[in-house]
Amino acid sequence: MANDDTVWPEELFLDLDRTGPIPLYFQVSSRLESAIRTGVIAPGARLENEIAIGQRLGLSRPTVRRAIQELVDKGLLVRRRGIGTQVVQGTVTRQVELTSLYEDLQSAHHEPGTHVIEHDIRPATDVVATSLGVTPGSDVVYMRRTRSTDGVTVAMLENYLPPEFSDITTAQLEERGLYQILRGRGVTIRIAQQKIGARRAHKEETELLEIDKGGPVLTMERVAFDSSGRAIEYGHHAYRPDMYSFETTLVAK
Amino acid sequence: MANDDTVWPEELFLDLDRTGPIPLYFQVSSRLESAIRTGVIAPGARLENEIAIGQRLGLSRPTVRRAIQELVDKGLLVRRRGIGTQVVQGTVTRQVELTSLYEDLQSAHHEPGTHVIEHDIRPATDVVATSLGVTPGSDVVYMRRTRSTDGVTVAMLENYLPPEFSDITTAQLEERGLYQILRGRGVTIRIAQQKIGARRAHKEETELLEIDKGGPVLTMERVAFDSSGRAIEYGHHAYRPDMYSFETTLVAK
DNA sequence: AAGTGGTCTAGACCACACA
DNA sequence: GTGTGGTCTAGACCACTTA
Numbered sequence: 267m268a269n270d271d272t273v274w275p276e277e278l279f280l281d282l283d284r285t286g287p288i289p290l291y292f293q294v295s296s297r298l299e300s301a302i303r304t305g306v307i308a309p310g311a312r313l314e315n316e317i318a319i320g321q322r323l324g325l326s327r328p329t330v331r332r333a334i335q336e337l338v339d340k341g342l343l344v345r346r347r348g349i350g351t352q353v354v355q356g357t358v359t360r361q362v363e364l365t366s367l368y369e370d371l372q373s374a375h376h377e378p379g380t381h382v383i384e385h386d387i388r389p390a391t392d393v394v395a396t397s398l399g400v401t402p403g404s405d406v407v408y409m410r411r412t413r414s415t416d417g418v419t420v421a422m423l424e425n426y427l428p429p430e431f432s433d434i435t436t437a438q439l440e441e442r443g444l445y446q447i448l449r450g451r452g453v454t455i456r457i458a459q460q461k462i463g464a465r466r467a468h469k470e471e472t473e474l475l476e477i478d479k480g481g482p483v484l485t486m487e488r489v490a491f492d493s494s495g496r497a498i499e500y501g502h503h504a505y506r507p508d509m510y511s512f513e514t515t516l517v518a519k
Numbered sequence: 520m521a522n523d524d525t526v527w528p529e530e531l532f533l534d535l536d537r538t539g540p541i542p543l544y545f546q547v548s549s550r551l552e553s554a555i556r557t558g559v560i561a562p563g564a565r566l567e568n569e570i571a572i573g574q575r576l577g578l579s580r581p582t583v584r585r586a587i588q589e590l591v592d593k594g595l596l597v598r599r600r601g602i603g604t605q606v607v608q609g610t611v612t613r614q615v616e617l618t619s620l621y622e623d624l625q626s627a628h629h630e631p632g633t634h635v636i637e638h639d640i641r642p643a644t645d646v647v648a649t650s651l652g653v654t655p656g657s658d659v660v661y662m663r664r665t666r667s668t669d670g671v672t673v674a675m676l677e678n679y680l681p682p683e684f685s686d687i688t689t690a691q692l693e694e695r696g697l698y699q700i701l702r703g704r705g706v707t708i709r710i711a712q713q714k715i716g717a718r719r720a721h722k723e724e725t726e727l728l729e730i731d732k733g734g735p736v737l738t739m740e741r742v743a744f745d746s747s748g749r750a751i752e753y754g755h756h757a758y759r760p761d762m763y764s765f766e767t768t769l770v771a772k
Numbered sequence: 773a774a775g776t777g778g779t780c781t782a783g784a785c786c787a788c789a790c791a
Numbered sequence: 792g793t794g795t796g797g798t799c800t801a802g803a804c805c806a807c808t809t810a
Binding site: 542543544580599602 | 797798799807809
């Protein structure tokens with residue numbers, strides 16, 4: 267038995283709720299995550315082995331393993347067979363998540379704003395029809411918006427949705443993020459395919475985003491699917507590169 | 520019991536190897552994945568329930584669940600409680616993986632080439648020192664390379680490594696990707712933090728990447744860590760945006 | 773009411789790293 | 792050899808969806 271294992275404050279895990287709807291593995295992993303992020307458990311610290319943790323918390327090994335696996339997948343912990351589990355040394359940053367830009371900006375404690383430039387119903391071009399899985403020429407919902415934070419315009423967003431969303435109002439779009447509106451209608455985005463690139467700003471983007479003439483924009487093209495795998499949204503977005511970038515943490519399997 | 524479940528060809532899973540080193544869940548998930556990608560199992564098709572699959576294959580439910588979970592994480596399958604498991608409708612693309620550009624290009628069936636412009640040992644600037652976790656001013660390995668495919672230069676790469684890698688030769692760098700060299704030395708990259716953005720090309724990039732003057736480049740900044748969580752590589756790269764973009768599939772938890 | 777995935781248990785054997 | 796994580800089993804109960 268190794269004696270240099272980190273032993274975290276007992277209190278951290280003593281009030282697990284076995285009756286409520288929150289899974290035990292999630293209660294453990296989220297508490298462990300905040301302990302790591304706040305530095306209560308230091309980078310490089312070694313955890314006890316899985317069975318010992320299980321005994322300490324009164325949980326079976328698979329449950330403990332699942333909690334640890336969550337944090338391994340987030341890049342906060344590293345497991346090595348024969349060695350043990352350690353807190354990663356490197357800086358900890360947030361994952362790129364499946365949220366809309368509005369929520370990204372919101373959670374970063376800024377004041378997001380939206381302006382709707384166009385919002386109508388129009389026939390689907392071939393590219394749009396293919397992405398959304400509708401027949402070319404059939405009606406789709408189109409919207410073009412700008413997104414600003416603290417008064418500065420950071421992005422221009424063009425989106426296409428299937429016709430069943432034609433009752434979304436312009437006022438709703440100015441108030442909330444698109445994904446928030448969809449969730450309010452019981453539609454949850456589950457999978458998104460994104461392609462990130464760069465190009466010169468178009469004339470209109472130059473004006474709206476206050477970019478120097480011929481300057482660069484960061485672009486993202488996305489198709490999003492709901493829980494049943496049906497395409498819900500196709501969009502291409504242009505971002506002011508000095509105001510926005512994409513951060514990711516990749517974990518190798 | 521539902522009778523409209525997809526039943527795949529029995530042969531697909533009848534030769535599971537229980538003696539070899541390949542986990543059963545991996546054998547099942549990889550076969551299922553290729554069956555989906557080749558269209559043997561159609562988009563939208565429904566799978567049998569997990570217990571039935573287990574009986575069919577002679578596996579326990581947790582093992583079957585894990586195999587399915589692998590494909591859910593890749594965005595190929597969707598699971599809904601009370602409903603079942605279905606193949607996603609949308610187009611299937613490949614995940615952004617933790618590989619170097621060299622291997623990305625290689626696997627896309629192109630001929631990658633590398634040219635080393637600079638390769639030396641120099642004192643670490645504050646940014647580099649912070650990223651690699653070394654003391655500012657101490658020696659680090661520096662390299663600047665261009666990467667080409669089919670004779671066209673697509674990227675300019677600047678990288679910094681800890682001093683223990685000072686014996687990597689320029690010739691090695693021209694032959695193989697950096698990550699391949701590191702793996703050959705027993706160093707495996709496990710976690711990487713990336714930041715993707717855009718800016719105007721610098722003068723030298725304009726020439727090397729044959730970009731119009733003042734044109735855009737796609738940039739990536741990365742810190743990579745090994746299995747123990749130690750920083751192994753810091754780099755910032757510039758890509759020709761008409762030749763390269765980043766594709767990702769995001770799956771919401 | 774029946775069927776599904778979501779969670780959890782209490783064990784077991786194995787491969788790998790290290791002293 | 793000892794300790795670790797990696798895999799696997801054979802059950803159990805629950806929550807949710809659909810009929």
